[in-house]
Amino acid sequence: MTQQGVRWTADQVLALASDAPSRKAGSKLGVAGPWSEAGSTGEGAVWGLCKGSGSKPYQTIVDIADVAGPAYKCSCPSRKFPCKHALGLLLVWAGADGTVPDGGEPPAWAEEWLAARRKRADAKQGSAAAPAASADPEAARKRAERRAERITAGATELEQRLSDLLRGGTASAEQMGYGLWEETAARMVDAQAPGLAARVRELGAIPSSGPGWPVRFLEECALLHLLDQGWLHRDRLPDGLAATVRSRVGLPAQAEGPPVRDRWVVLAQYDTADSRLTTRRIWLYGTESGRTALLLSYGAAGRAPALALPVGLALDAEVTGYTGAGQLRVELGEQFTAPAPTAQRPPGVRPEEAAARYGEALGDDPWLESWPVTLAEVIPTRAQDSRDARDARGTRDARETRDPGSWQLVDPVTESALPLAPSATSRPGLWRLIALSGGAPLTVFGECGHRGFTPLAAWPKDSGETVSLC
Structure with missing residues (x-):
């Protein structure tokens, strides 16, 4: 697995859970009581028997050395991966109290599963090395041309609808109802432009969504118009920006170019879901480069994606970048070692530089929602408390008001700050961040966007342990 005796933390184990109920249930099993015959090879496998409600204990095994993240096998009927038994077993193993000793030989049921996995991995590697059957390039070119024509027709129709809408004034958007937007989105799906369809649905949800909606509505109209025009005039764009436009419209992107080998630290992992798809985002930092x-993986609605990497660990692996200006997405390639604990972390910047980096990234991708940054030596503070402190020193007009419930990350030296995104203030991770700080500066990794900063991981001062806030 890793060096024998080096084990994960409880936070790194719980970061693998697919949802909050799984974390809670797994934590209850993270004690020695329910477990028997537990052991670890010290090279990647952890196993044990967990007493359940039936007459036979559940057989649970985890392969931590898998290149795509931990793999799990349990005889329980749960459809979650990992199930609560796998999480509980890893928590007991992480405790390093002797319940799960290293250097053991797996029992027959565990060895059989591990051997089958190794055999499949070898077969997969062999098939990947074999030359792929050549596809018909002419047929592929014709399919791409037909799809481009459909997207162009859809973008032209959408431009006309936007013009008609704005000609009548934004007030008319409030009376239109959502049905017309859904119809327009369906037209974009027919045009094979799912990216345009998604933005149309987002646009249709803005009218009557709260104070200031006309401003947000016009902003989204402008971005949608810009994307339309980018597609219609893509032949005039630089190659990188043209690739970004194709990706935003909904054309599949590809990982290209030479792979980059580095020691990648897993900074954060979190899932977002809609009615059709679960998307997992995993942020990595290359300690040498x-x-x-960003690693993206997908699962069907209600099911977690297969790829999972514990936060705070580092892996020696190759990644290949996707095309597009300012593109951070990569594809995970060959992994040379299993993930192992590390004290390394990305260098931090001040809040003003973080905002500037997001602004620069918008030049490459105007539709970018956020940009990853690490803030150094910041303190989570209520915006109102921070304002009152500055008013008392006479550095700010006392008549200015702000939402007393909002939070921000403040640099105590320069007094510059980044407000937290509204979605971040409703997460349990905010209170964990506040407790972790205790009023003292700490380093925080997250996403900086036009709605504010979303913290995803943090490091207390003089500590190398990554604390997940997702």
Whole structure:
């Protein structure tokens, strides 16, 4: 697995859970009581028997050395991966209290599963090395041309609808109802432009959504118009920006170019879901290249994606970048070692530089929602408390008001600050961040966007342990 005796933390184990109920249930099993015949090879496998409600204990095994993240096998009927038994077993193993000793030989049921996995991995590697069957390039070119024509027709129709809407004034958007937007989105799906369809649905949800909606509505109309025009005039764009436009419209992107080998630290992992798809985002930091990279994986609605990497660990692996200006997405390639604990972390910047980096990234991708940054030596503070402190020193007009419930990350030296995104203030991770700080500066990794900063991980001062806030 890793060096024998080096074990994960409880936070790194719980970061693998697919949802909050799984974390809670797994934590209850993270004690020695329910477990028997537990052991670890010290090279990647952890196993044990967990007493359940039936007459036979559940057989649970975890392969931590898998290149795509931990793999799990349990005889329980749960459809979650990992199930509560796998999480509980890893928590007991992480405790390093002797309940799960290293250097053991797996029992027959565990060895059989591990051997089958190794055999499949070898077969997969062999098939990947074999030359792929050549596809018909002419047929592929014709399919791409037909799809481009459909997207162009859809973008032209959407431009006309936007013009008609704005000609009548934004007040008319409030009376239109959502049905017309859904119809327009369906037209974009027919045009094979799912990216345009998604933005149309988002646009249709803005009218009557709260104070200031006309401003947000016009902003989204402008971005949608810009994307339309980018597609219609893509032949005039630089190659990188043209690739970004194609990706935003909904054309599939590809990982290209030479792979980059580095020691990648897993900074954060979190899932977002809609009625059709669960998307997992994993942020990586290359300790040698200084590069921040994004892994995306997908699962059917209600099911977690297969790829999972514990936060705070580092892996020696290759990644290949996707095309597009300012593109951070990569594809995970060959992994040379299993994930192992590390004290390394990305260097931090001040809040004003973080905002500037997001602004620069918008030049490459105007539709970018956020940009990954690490803030150094910041303190989570209520915006109102911070304002009152500055008013008392006479550095700010006391008549200015702000939402007393909002939070921000403040640099105590320069007094510059980044407000937290509204979605971040409703997460349990905010209170964990506040408790972790205790009023003292700490380093925080997250996403900086036009709605504010969303913290995803943090490091207390003089500590190398990554604390997940997702």
